[in-house]
Amino acid sequence: MTLINPYNFVQLESEEPDRSGYTGRYFLQDNHYSGKLKCTLEALSPLISIDQTGKEEQVKGFLRNSYNEPILQGTSIKGMVRAVYEAMTDSCLALAVTDGTSKKGSTNIKKYAYSDLGKYSNRECNSLKNLCPACRIFGVINGDSLNCQGKVAFSDAVLIGNKLCLQLKYLKELSNPKPHHYATYGENGQKGGRIAGRKFYYQQGANPEYSIGKNKATQRTIAIKECAPVGSAFSFQVSVDNLTDVELGTLLLALELHVGLGHKIGLGKAIGLGSCCIKVDRENSTITTPKERYTNWSSVKTDG
Numbered sequence: 372m373t374l375i376n377p378y379n380f381v382q383l384e385s386e387e388p389d390r391s392g393y394t395g396r397y398f399l400q401d402n403h404y405s406g407k408l409k410c411t412l413e414a415l416s417p418l419i420s421i422d423q424t425g426k427e428e429q430v431k432g433f434l435r436n437s438y439n440e441p442i443l444q445g446t447s448i449k450g451m452v453r454a455v456y457e458a459m460t461d462s463c464l465a466l467a468v469t470d471g472t473s474k475k476g477s478t479n480i481k482k483y484a485y486s487d488l489g490k491y492s493n494r495e496c497n498s499l500k501n502l503c504p505a506c507r508i509f510g511v512i513n514g515d516s517l518n519c520q521g522k523v524a525f526s527d528a529v530l531i532g533n534k535l536c537l538q539l540k541y542l543k544e545l546s547n548p549k550p551h552h553y554a555t556y557g558e559n560g561q562k563g564g565r566i567a568g569r570k571f572y573y574q575q576g577a578n579p580e581y582s583i584g585k586n587k588a589t590q591r592t593i594a595i596k597e598c599a600p601v602g603s604a605f606s607f608q609v610s611v612d613n614l615t616d617v618e619l620g621t622l623l624l625a626l627e628l629h630v631g632l633g634h635k636i637g638l639g640k641a642i643g644l645g646s647c648c649i650k651v652d653r654e655n656s657t658i659t660t661p662k663e664r665y666t667n668w669s670s671v672k673t674d675g
């Protein structure tokens with residue numbers, strides 16, 4: 372039987388990311404865009420956002436805000452969109468780790484080591500004059516020397532209609548990443564070279580088999596009492612500050628993927644959970660330029 376991984380890698384493209392052209396955050400220039408994008412995130416497969424605060428609880432609930440509304444955290448959505456933006460713009464790999472340890476089975480600890488990412492390393496984005504496209508708009512923190520806040524901010528996404536699917540489920544085992552497996556994680560399947568690239572999960576359809584019977588549950592099994600079913604929608608906003616036209620256009624492409632593609636958020640991506648798509652509500656989004664204070668995307672008037 373061939374084991375098919377639930378993910379694959381997007382190879383690194385060029386010799387190095389383009390680290391020119393940061394236009395700042397507060398110095399508002401002509402032909403730069405600021406404002407708010409009103410967005411909806413729709414579940415294409417069941418979606419779970421676990422409340423990590425209830426660590427002692429055996430059966431996990433959905434994360435909620437102070438109004439008791441089920442939410443997806445803005446930081447999770449930002450990370451998910453950033454990963455796509457990084458791939459689209461051949462940016463540095465903000466989260467890649469090239470050496471460390473990983474688990475083989477439940478107890479066996481394996482060391483792994485890949486060659487340094489070189490110019491693709493996040494460390495190379497080390498001054499405002501030297502930022503890759505993703506760091507320019509999503510921000511970067513580099514030791515004590517650089518703290519660049521970024522030009523986009525994501526709000527938490529609130530479930531519209533407040534309806535979760537209430538059902539006790541035991542999740543299939545969520546295996547840990549296995550970067551010690553060079554044939555999968557190494558470029559050209561090789562040991563000692565670069566990592567294979569940027570990791571993305573496949574779409575597994577609307578109804579993945581993600582749960583097991585109670586009799587098969589072990590101590591490691593995660594039990595959940597609620598999830599957001601297929602078709603449920605969450606509402607959130609993206610604030611943008613002084614983006615160039617290329618940055619704004621690329622951000623929109625990273626938010627709204629082609630039909631048939633999906634983002635992945637929350638728990639259980641490897642077992643098919645958390646597929647979703649984002650739509651930008653252009654009628655209710657407002658984008659401003661310094662020159663023309665309020666610019667409409669559509670014919671709808673703004674309240675400026």
Ligand SMILES: [Zn+2]
Nearest residue numbers: 463496503506
């Ligand atoms: Zn970077």
